Amino acid sequence: MSVPCAIVGSGNIGTDLMFKLLRSDVLDLRAVVGIDPDSEGLALARRHGLVGTPDGVDWLIDHADEFELVFEATSAWVHRRHAPRYEEVGLRVVDLTPAKLGPPVVPIVNLDEHLDAPNVNMITCGGQATTPIVAAVASVVDVPYAEIVSTVASKSAGPGTRQNIDEFTKTTSSCLVEVGGARHGKAIMILNPAEPPILMRNTVFCALPDGYDEAAVAEAILRAEKAVREYVPGYRLTAEPVFDEGPFATPGGPAAARVVALIEVEGAADFFPPYAGNLDIMTAAATRVGEAMAERLQEVRA
Amino acid sequence: MTAAFRLTDSTLRDGSHALAHRFRIEDVRAVVRGLDAAGVPVIEVSHGDGLGGSSFNYGFSATDEMELIRVAAEEAQHAKIAVLLLPGIGIKEDLVRAREAGASVARIATHCTEADISQQHIELAKELGMEAVGFLMMSHMIEPDHLAEEAAKMESYGADCVYVVDSAGAMTIDDARRRVATLKARLDCAVGIHAHNNLSLAVANSLAALEEGVDQVDGCTTGLGAGAGNCPTEVLVAACERSGYATGVDPMRVVEVADEVVRPLKPDQGVIDGDGLMLGYAGVYGSFLLHARRAAERFGIDTKEILLELGRRKVVGGQEDMIIDVAVELERRAAEAQAAG
Numbered sequence: 158m159s160v161p162c163a164i165v166g167s168g169n170i171g172t173d174l175m176f177k178l179l180r181s182d183v184l185d186l187r188a189v190v191g192i193d194p195d196s197e198g199l200a201l202a203r204r205h206g207l208v209g210t211p212d213g214v215d216w217l218i219d220h221a222d223e224f225e226l227v228f229e230a231t232s233a234w235v236h237r238r239h240a241p242r243y244e245e246v247g248l249r250v251v252d253l254t255p256a257k258l259g260p261p262v263v264p265i266v267n268l269d270e271h272l273d274a275p276n277v278n279m280i281t282c283g284g285q286a287t288t289p290i291v292a293a294v295a296s297v298v299d300v301p302y303a304e305i306v307s308t309v310a311s312k313s314a315g316p317g318t319r320q321n322i323d324e325f326t327k328t329t330s331s332c333l334v335e336v337g338g339a340r341h342g343k344a345i346m347i348l349n350p351a352e353p354p355i356l357m358r359n360t361v362f363c364a365l366p367d368g369y370d371e372a373a374v375a376e377a378i379l380r381a382e383k384a385v386r387e388y389v390p391g392y393r394l395t396a397e398p399v400f401d402e403g404p405f406a407t408p409g410g411p412a413a414a415r416v417v418a419l420i421e422v423e424g425a426a427d428f429f430p431p432y433a434g435n436l437d438i439m440t441a442a443a444t445r446v447g448e449a450m451a452e453r454l455q456e457v458r459a
Numbered sequence: 460m461t462a463a464f465r466l467t468d469s470t471l472r473d474g475s476h477a478l479a480h481r482f483r484i485e486d487v488r489a490v491v492r493g494l495d496a497a498g499v500p501v502i503e504v505s506h507g508d509g510l511g512g513s514s515f516n517y518g519f520s521a522t523d524e525m526e527l528i529r530v531a532a533e534e535a536q537h538a539k540i541a542v543l544l545l546p547g548i549g550i551k552e553d554l555v556r557a558r559e560a561g562a563s564v565a566r567i568a569t570h571c572t573e574a575d576i577s578q579q580h581i582e583l584a585k586e587l588g589m590e591a592v593g594f595l596m597m598s599h600m601i602e603p604d605h606l607a608e609e610a611a612k613m614e615s616y617g618a619d620c621v622y623v624v625d626s627a628g629a630m631t632i633d634d635a636r637r638r639v640a641t642l643k644a645r646l647d648c649a650v651g652i653h654a655h656n657n658l659s660l661a662v663a664n665s666l667a668a669l670e671e672g673v674d675q676v677d678g679c680t681t682g683l684g685a686g687a688g689n690c691p692t693e694v695l696v697a698a699c700e701r702s703g704y705a706t707g708v709d710p711m712r713v714v715e716v717a718d719e720v721v722r723p724l725k726p727d728q729g730v731i732d733g734d735g736l737m738l739g740y741a742g743v744y745g746s747f748l749l750h751a752r753r754a755a756e757r758f759g760i761d762t763k764e765i766l767l768e769l770g771r772r773k774v775v776g777g778q779e780d781m782i783i784d785v786a787v788e789l790e791r792r793a794a795e796a797q798a799a800g
Contacts, residue, residue: 304515306780311573319575323550343514346547350572351773360780362515396787401757406519415515419784 159185160451163217165239166230167191167198167209169315169429170253174228174440175202176427181444183451187224190217214239221246225454228443229254232317233324240276249454250276251447253439255324261332264445265384266292272453277446281325282435283307283344283359284332285442286392290361290418291337293381297373301409302364303339305329308347310354313433322346339363341409356391357422357434364405364412371400378418388445389438391423391431462707463699465675467501467564468494468692469653470721471531472543474683475507476746477725481521484530486724490680491534493716498708499692501564503541504531507685507746508777509568510542510557511549516779517746525560532561539563543594546576548777551583558587567613568594568624570775571601574609581616592651592675593618596776599629599742603641610642610650620649620675625664626746626776628657628686628739635664640671651675654690656682657739659731661690662698669704680713680721681728686745687735688728693717734762741770750779754786764789 422434
């Protein structure tokens with residue numbers, strides 16, 4: 158039996174997520190909840206046989222016994238208001254906003270640790286795209302400092318991201334440390350307005366100590382790429398990992414060398430155009446997390 | 460006599476690119492002491508890519524920029540100390556710390572089409588009691604009307620001045636003139652120009668901007684800065700005085716700072732070689748130059764080819780990581796061409 162769930166937020170993210178959840182075997186998407194009666198997302202939901210209600214979170218709370226899992230696709234401040242109400246009625250949450258109320262989760266890195274958490278956070282698109290690489294390197298060698306540069310097409314960055322760009326860089330930096338396992342982290346975000354829009358690009362730099370094993374580091378990165386591709390098919394390295402000899406005076410102390418991984422993310426184009434790999438990786442990762450939580454719920458029940 | 464415009468010297472910020480972010484405490488003291496005595500009203504100090512720029516991607520600072528800002532503020536008797544911040548690289552906490560270290564002018568820089576990411580930082584600058592300056596990088600990439608719309612956003616957030624920034628040194632005299640004139644016509648706040656010398660037009664573009672009534676002009680002593688360099692402060696001052704624009708700066712003293720303090724740091728500054736010219740010609744962000752040279756050496760390819768490819772890809776300021784991507788790609792193409800015989 159699949160687990161009944163709802164999406165709160167009928168904007169771009171919520172709508173792209175809807176298409177992914179509709180394909181899931183373990184998640185039974187039943188409703189998309191919004192606040193705008195004229196929302197295109199709600200109309201699409203109804204066209205796909207779902208409840209598409211503009212009555213907001215109140216509707217969901219009134220129907221709480223029909224659902225087990227909620228995907229929050231609103232904004233950080235809205236989620237902060239919604240979270241206590243979900244908790245009160247026992248709804249589990251996969252949070253796609255940067256509210257970061259629950260533990261940060263990256264599917265191939267730490268999902269298993271948080272399957273029972275009432276609320277898990279999907280961090281940022283840059284965090285989802287780069288943390289798997291940092292964690293892979295940190296699994297074979299000490300990483301005193303990791304740095305990422307995430308570049309997205311201007312058209313794919315909404316007003317929420319734009320007005321809160323510090324939130325992106327800070328949340329992503331801390332994720333490189335908390336989830337990725339680096340000792341220090343730094344994240345940089347760039348918006349590129351080129352037409353036609355560019356695919357999402359990410360560059361991951363990891364500082365390496367003396368005596369690192371180049372083959373082991375490269376292999377770990379390629380393994381992580383393959384693992385992410387299982388849920389984000391458009392995720393790929395544009396070149397073999399590049400190793401540069403230092404020394405480098407990093408914030409994590411002097412490093413003998415560094416490895417650079419160059420990553421491109423092409424979106425699956427469920428609702429967004431393919432260039433918006435940054436949005437696709439969020440909804441794909443959230444789907445993966447939701448499915449794992451649903452499987453866990455089924456296990457507990459069985 | 461009052462000055463016709465306000466001069467900001469960015470040797471200790473844009474010049475940081477030319478020295479791979481290796482300014483020392485004693486360099487900062489000497490430059491600030493000299494420029495302050497010469498009457499330069501604003502001196503900018505930061506990592507070349509702004510606060511928080513110290514990184515793998517842009518190069519690590521040899522000395523903590525907060526320490527450099529503190530020393531500059533201590534040394535300056537009259538000049539205000541400015542800092543640069545690029546949202547996405549630097550964060551609000553960096554600006555708070557710079558303020559505490561003695562900076563009083565916050566220059567918030569975005570790519571010319573992305574002014575709306577500067578709102579939080581411009582507002583914070585005003586809350587901190589700082590002067591806020593909006594800095595629209597790569598202004599050559601969009602038409603004057605579009606640039607004015609973006610500039611108006613920065614003004615609406617509280618900017619006291621918005622700059623036309625020719626980060627690629629790609630503007631012709633007409634390009635600079637039209638952009639400054641349009642901003643002057645549409646904005647109530649002050650307008651500035653920041654010119655680079657890749658096409659040897661930095662001083663000419665600044666003079667054209669002055670003819671259109673620009674309020675603030677940037678220079679770097681000896682031109683020390685990204686790419687082929689900036690508008691050389693001492694040349695600008697001399698040319699302005701001869702053109703009848705009072706600068707409030709003593710031309711002989713600023714020439715002294717150029718020759719005795721700044722030139723020894725990089726004696727070949729001012730030469731526009733093929734690589735520097737290529738930035739202006741291809742419209743590529745000036746600070747890519749040294750990174751592209753290093754990648755060219757590392758992968759055995761031509762710097763100019765890297766810069767031209769970056770221009771074709773329409774990369775923007777901050778995308779230094781794409782230099783590695785392009786170099787790897789060019790190396791692969793070269794290997795394939797060789798294999799094909």
